[in-house]
Amino acid sequence: MAKKPSPKKTPSSNSSPSKLTPTKKPISKSTTTKIPQKNPSQKPKTSVKPSQKKPIDNLTILKSSPYLKDSSKSQISKKQYTLKELFEKNLLSQQGEKMEIVLSGQYQDALDLMYEADASNLYPILVGPPGIGKTTLCRFYAQSRAEITGNDSFEWITFDESTKPAHLVGSFNPATTIQKGFSFEAFNPGPLIKAMLNGGVFLANEINRATEYTQNSLLEPLEEKTLAIPHIGRMKASPGFFFIGAMNPSELVGTHRLGEALKDRFNVWIELDYPDKKTEMKIIEHNNPYYKINEGTLEKIYLIINRTRTHHQIQTPASLRSGIALARLTGVAQKKVKKDPDKILGDIASNVLYGAIQTKPGVKANDVIKSIISQVVGSA
Ligand SMILES: Nc1ncnc2c1ncn2[C@@H]1O[C@H](COP(=O)(O)OP(=O)(O)OP(=O)(O)O)[C@@H](O)[C@H]1O
Numbered sequence: 001m002a003k004k005p006s007p008k009k010t011p012s013s014n015s016s017p018s019k020l021t022p023t024k025k026p027i028s029k030s031t032t033t034k035i036p037q038k039n040p041s042q043k044p045k046t047s048v049k050p051s052q053k054k055p056i057d058n059l060t061i062l063k064s065s066p067y068l069k070d071s072s073k074s075q076i077s078k079k080q081y082t083l084k085e086l087f088e089k090n091l092l093s094q095q096g097e098k099m100e101i102v103l104s105g106q107y108q109d110a111l112d113l114m115y116e117a118d119a120s121n122l123y124p125i126l127v128g129p130p131g132i133g134k135t136t137l138c139r140f141y142a143q144s145r146a147e148i149t150g151n152d153s154f155e156w157i158t159f160d161e162s163t164k165p166a167h168l169v170g171s172f173n174p175a176t177t178i179q180k181g182f183s184f185e186a187f188n189p190g191p192l193i194k195a196m197l198n199g200g201v202f203l204a205n206e207i208n209r210a211t212e213y214t215q216n217s218l219l220e221p222l223e224e225k226t227l228a229i230p231h232i233g234r235m236k237a238s239p240g241f242f243f244i245g246a247m248n249p250s251e252l253v254g255t256h257r258l259g260e261a262l263k264d265r266f267n268v269w270i271e272l273d274y275p276d277k278k279t280e281m282k283i284i285e286h287n288n289p290y291y292k293i294n295e296g297t298l299e300k301i302y303l304i305i306n307r308t309r310t311h312h313q314i315q316t317p318a319s320l321r322s323g324i325a326l327a328r329l330t331g332v333a334q335k336k337v338k339k340d341p342d343k344i345l346g347d348i349a350s351n352v353l354y355g356a357i358q359t360k361p362g363v364k365a366n367d368v369i370k371s372i373i374s375q376v377v378g379s380a
Pocket residue numbers: 011012038100101102103107128129130131132133134135136137248283286287320321324
């Protein structure tokens with residue numbers, strides 16, 4: 001077993017504009033739709049049997065992994081693509097895939113509120129701990145909305161300390177500006193102005209990580225639906241512009257407080273917390289489509305994750321991502337080695353949890369993890 005723990009994940013600080021593909025299908029109230037990148041909903045091209053009689057070696061397991069295969073082919077592609085081909089092949093808008101998520105419990109309620117806010121021309125903000133599904137829900141909402149409006153404009157940015165207003169508005173290309181002056185041709189629009197002009201959805205992810213200076217640049221678009229582009233003029237948003245905020249609760253470290261003026265412009269506060277047992281187990285299963293595990297193991301995974309959330313020595317508990325990681329790793333490991341499933345889970349859990357939790361000062365993560373594992377599956 002590899003003992004090297006991965007470093008603690010911190011929320012992304014990259015700005016990631018994205019677009020979704022329009023689709024004519026009506027929105028389903030059922031619990032799912034397809035997602036571009038993560039793609040958990042796609043049926044595996046190769047069937048993976050839950051129980052294998054013979055243990056499998058590392059090479060075979062890698063060779064048969066659906067994650068290494070081209071989604072359109074059943075085999076690992078050995079073709080070498082040029083960079084241009086890769087751009088064309090991997091462009092999300094060309095892939096036409098739909099997102100699928102679990103919509104039960106708090107997620108359906110949150111989605112309903114987002115529709116209601118949108119319909120009443122109000123701006124919602126999702127608040128919840130890391131990895132609770134805020135971004136997933138927003139992306140799903142943008143896709144569902146595009147099915148109704150035919151407008152697939154969806155832009156987002158993930159704020160951090162270094163995000164400047166110019167990252168939202170856009171900037172002038174220096175070379176073109178020298179030739180043509182501060183003209184429209186020289187301007188590279190930022191995600192906020194694109195969403196405003198297109199009448200699309202803008203997601204301000206981790207909004208409370210932005211500095212006060214950057215937060216203040218959002219006041220005008222939120223109140224007046226206008227935004228000034230230097231040297232060009234003040235733009236008005238097209239009808240349909242919808243601004244969604246998302247953030248971790250402000251008491252968490254590494255975040256600024258949301259300024260009062262900005263706070264006041266969000267009219268619908270949607271709080272998300274760790275989901276109920278049934279919903280979280282569904283989410284774990286949904287994100288582990290290839291290496292199925294039985295119900296008993298799934299429940300133990302949930303119990304391990306859930307105990308990190310009630311443990312008095314843990315400051316930051318495990319998120320949904322840890323449960324998903326545990327399910328995938330356990331599923332693969334069960335194919336590889338003939339061992340008691342509880343033993344497999346116990347061995348793997350420490351590798352997933354080590355960087356996923358943060359203990360209180362003076363408490364060793366390994367000690368807490370060991371005790372949680374042994375409570376759920378016996379001593380690992
Ligand atoms: N309702 C859901 N259905 C299916 N999968 C979900 C759902 N909610 C969350 N997930 C999965 O959980 C993981 C974390 O979700 P997401 O990235 O949306 O969380 P987040 O709240 O935005 O986290 P952060 O605060 O770190 O940005 C993702 O892998 C996502 O696919």
